[in-house]
Amino acid sequence: MPGAILVDEVMSADVLTARPDVSTLEAMRMMAVRGVGSIVVTNGDDRPLGIFTDRDLFSKIVLKNLDPASLPVGEVVTRDIVSVGSGSSLDDAHEIMMSGDFRHLIVTDENGSMKGIISVKDLIRHRERALEKKVNEKTSELMETSKQLMKSLNTIEREMYHAGKFQKHLVEKKYPRIPGMRFSHVYEQSLHLGGDFFSVSRIGKGHVGIFVADVMGHGITSAMIALEVKMNLNFIAEGRLSTSEVIGKMNKELIPLMPEGFFVAGFYGIVDISTLEMNYTQFGLPRPVLLRCDKFRASPLQPGNMPIGIRVGTEYVEGKTQVRPGDKLLLFTDGCSEQKDSKKRMYGDRRFVDNFKALSARGEKDIVGTLHRNVKKFAGRQPITDDIAILLCEFSRCDYADKKTSRSSGASLKK
Amino acid sequence: MEFKLEERSQGDVVVLDVRGNLDTQSAPTLKVRLDSLVNFGHQKIVLNLSDVGFIDSTGVGSLIYAQKIINPIKGGLRIIGITPRNLNVFSVMNLTDVFSIMKTEEAAVGSFHSDDSTVH
Numbered sequence: 001m002p003g004a005i006l007v008d009e010v011m012s013a014d015v016l017t018a019r020p021d022v023s024t025l026e027a028m029r030m031m032a033v034r035g036v037g038s039i040v041v042t043n044g045d046d047r048p049l050g051i052f053t054d055r056d057l058f059s060k061i062v063l064k065n066l067d068p069a070s071l072p073v074g075e076v077v078t079r080d081i082v083s084v085g086s087g088s089s090l091d092d093a094h095e096i097m098m099s100g101d102f103r104h105l106i107v108t109d110e111n112g113s114m115k116g117i118i119s120v121k122d123l124i125r126h127r128e129r130a131l132e133k134k135v136n137e138k139t140s141e142l143m144e145t146s147k148q149l150m151k152s153l154n155t156i157e158r159e160m161y162h163a164g165k166f167q168k169h170l171v172e173k174k175y176p177r178i179p180g181m182r183f184s185h186v187y188e189q190s191l192h193l194g195g196d197f198f199s200v201s202r203i204g205k206g207h208v209g210i211f212v213a214d215v216m217g218h219g220i221t222s223a224m225i226a227l228e229v230k231m232n233l234n235f236i237a238e239g240r241l242s243t244s245e246v247i248g249k250m251n252k253e254l255i256p257l258m259p260e261g262f263f264v265a266g267f268y269g270i271v272d273i274s275t276l277e278m279n280y281t282q283f284g285l286p287r288p289v290l291l292r293c294d295k296f297r298a299s300p301l302q303p304g305n306m307p308i309g310i311r312v313g314t315e316y317v318e319g320k321t322q323v324r325p326g327d328k329l330l331l332f333t334d335g336c337s338e339q340k341d342s343k344k345r346m347y348g349d350r351r352f353v354d355n356f357k358a359l360s361a362r363g364e365k366d367i368v369g370t371l372h373r374n375v376k377k378f379a380g381r382q383p384i385t386d387d388i389a390i391l392l393c394e395f396s397r398c399d400y401a402d403k404k405t406s407r408s409s410g411a412s413l414k415k
Numbered sequence: 416m417e418f419k420l421e422e423r424s425q426g427d428v429v430v431l432d433v434r435g436n437l438d439t440q441s442a443p444t445l446k447v448r449l450d451s452l453v454n455f456g457h458q459k460i461v462l463n464l465s466d467v468g469f470i471d472s473t474g475v476g477s478l479i480y481a482q483k484i485i486n487p488i489k490g491g492l493r494i495i496g497i498t499p500r501n502l503n504v505f506s507v508m509n510l511t512d513v514f515s516i517m518k519t520e521e522a523a524v525g526s527f528h529s530d531d532s533t534v535h
Contacts, residue, residue, distance in 0.1 A: 216476040217439075261446065261480025265472070265508065284508040306509040310479060338471040344436065346469060349507075385439050386472070 004089040010126045011107045011116035017042050020049060020074025024061060027052055027073040037119060038104045041077045046113040048106055050077025055103065083108045086115050090126065093118055157192075160220070164192030167223055170230070171197045171389075178208050178273060180325065184364040186372040186390040188335075194387035195222025196333045197230060201237075206273050209237055210393060213266035214285060214333035216307075218387050221259060228257065229264055229308075243268045243281035244305075244318040251308045251316070258309040265307040267331050276323040276395060281316050283307050286337050286349045291360055293326025300353075328364070329393040330356050335386035336371070339379050347378050364394045416468060420448050428459040428524045434466040437474030445477045449484065458490030461523045465496025470504050478514065491515065493523035 017040045018027050027039050031054070038053040052073050060076045061068050083106040084093045093105055097120060107116040168187060175183045183200055195215030203209050213229050215222040229250065236249045247268055254264065265284030271277070282288060284307035287300030305316045323329070330353075337349045355374055359367045368390045375388065418435030429452055435441060452460060460481070464470075470478075481492050494516045497505075505511045517523040 214472070216472055260483045261476045263476065263479060284510070286507065304507070304509045306513060310510075310513060334472050338438075340438075344468075346471075 004091060005126070005130075007084055007088050007090055007093045007105075007107050007118050008086055008115070010090055010122050011118040012036075012122065013116040015040050015106075015114060015117045018052075018073055019044060020077070021072050022074075024052070024057075024068035024071045024073045024076055028057065028068060037121070038117065039073070040106065040114065040117065041074055042114075048081055048083075048114050049074070050079040051081055051104060051106065052077045053104060081106055084118070085110070090123070094123055097123070160192035163223070164189055164194070167193055167197075167227075170227075171199075173199070175200050176202050176208070178202070180273065180276070180396050181208065181271070182364055182394045182396055184368045184392045184394075186368045186388060188372070188384065188388040190218050190335065190384045190387050193220055193223035194218050195226050196335065196387035196389035197226045198331070198389055198391045199230065199233065200391075200393075201234075203237065203241065203270060204239070207241060208271050208273060210269045210271065210329070210331070210391070211237075211266065212285065212288075212331040212333065212389060212391055213264050214335070214387070214389070215264050216262050221262065222387075225254075225258070225262060225264065228254065229266075233268075237268075241270055241279075242318065243270055243279055244316040247281045247283055247305070247308065247316045248314070251314055252312075254309050255312055263307040263309040265334070269329070271323065276325070277320065278323050278329075279318050279320045281305060281318040283316065286332060286334055286352075288332075289330045289353050289356060290321065290323070291328040291330065291357065293324065293328075323395050325395050327395045328360065328367075329395075331389075331391045331393075332371075333387065333389045335384070335388040336375050336390060338386060339375050339384065339388075340382055341378050342380055342382055347375055351378075364392045368392050416466075418444060420445065422448075422452075425461075425520075425524045427457075428461060428527055429457045430461045430463060430520060430524070432463045432466065436468045436470075437464070437477065438469070438471040439473045442473045442477035445474075446480055449477075449481045453484050458486050459527045460485060460490070461493045461495060461520060463496045463520065464494060464501060465498070467498070467501060470501045472508075475504065475508060475510065479510075482514065490527060493517050493526060495520055495523050 016030060016034050016036055018030060020041050031037065031039050038051055040048045041050045041052060042048055056076055056078065061071070082096065082100060082102050084096060086107055086109045096102065096105060103120045105118050106114055107118055109115050168189065171187055185198065187196065195218050196213070198212040201209050211233055213226065215225045215229070232250050232253050237246050240246050267280065267282045267285050267288050269278050269280035280301060282301060283305040287304065290299055290301060301319060301321065303317055303319055306314060332352065337347055337352050339347045352371065355371055356367065359370050371390055372388065416435045418441035421432040423430045423432070431448070433445065437445065485492050492515065494514050497516055517526065
């Protein structure tokens, strides 16, 4: 059998032998000295006459109450010797031993001459060694695979780190200068790459678009979808002043590309710089909050729509609100509200908004920074499980008043 | 509460009892189980969410995933036992009409059979 282990590789060639007239006691002593369980009886040549084993000691001597010192071994040997041919496979030898309950087989050549002996012990020892060798080989293979895997992981980690830095740079672009509006944000990716992003951009000369999106999940897929959303936004939003139209078109574009179970939640608002009228479409994010400067009341913006990427042909609706100088618009992704503490409790929308109200008298950078810190404080030692994006837009009193004064024919605020 | 999924059969309908929070950590487990059910030919699935503490956006994503992999012509997904708190998550995201949310298991299981009679 090609590749099979042969008995010759495992057998003991140095066979313990004795002449038939040697006493059984002497034969037993010889076996004990050599540490073997059998002795082959010969006439001094390589033709075995029989075999005496430790099993024979009990069955033929102890049980029959015979005296081994006066009993020649030749009288108690097993003469019906079972042998296996040299060149046989170890599996064949094993099979013979198992079928006949033999513990020793004499290995003979084609002429019947004894070449060696193989015992159950030899067989087990060999199997153990073979197994150990296999385990060692497999362990080495596993270690090599693990090394390669670690190398690949490190490469991916490094790539993701750089891509994440690049993504952060893409998201955190400088805000355009817009009279009467100030922006501040916090952006933290839970992995190197995130699915959150926001953008503030001018639409023509008179409007500004404010967009916040949260792609479900985080990691490479979410980051790629976020990039696609951003590119779509740049392309679709150009020259359009209806937020529902932009979001509807974006839904249509993204649905065929969206992996199953992914979706994009977000908010898109367009503010008329001269009137501070804002139309907006929100789609599945925690409700954006408009904090009115005169009433110090935070009101969630209505109505809502379902996220992008779920249903073909969704009709998105938009709301309209009149923003006033001193108002603050807070947009945040669910990474803020869904953060958990060590007891698996969620931070929650309400806590986040109440926190915002309590901080409202502060400057916009201080507000977003503190909101973020409070979420992290709540998390304690728990990891940040989702991306966090907070965008605050403050409509400035002074800037807006100056602008209105300098424009004698400017549009009036819609009350 | 440890996340756990237990499966029961009601004729050709599989009822999956979900226990624990349906969030970033557990959502992949639910998706794998749903994949396996669908791959074994089950297309009528009832998700019992009565023992779900909270659902976050990734958890919602796993339910949308379920909705997409189940063939609506051969069966569908029904959700039962949703708590007011978790229903609010769906409301905030305007997803209540995306899912078939039913009051009882009997109604959910029965709806498949009435759907059958409609189809035939």
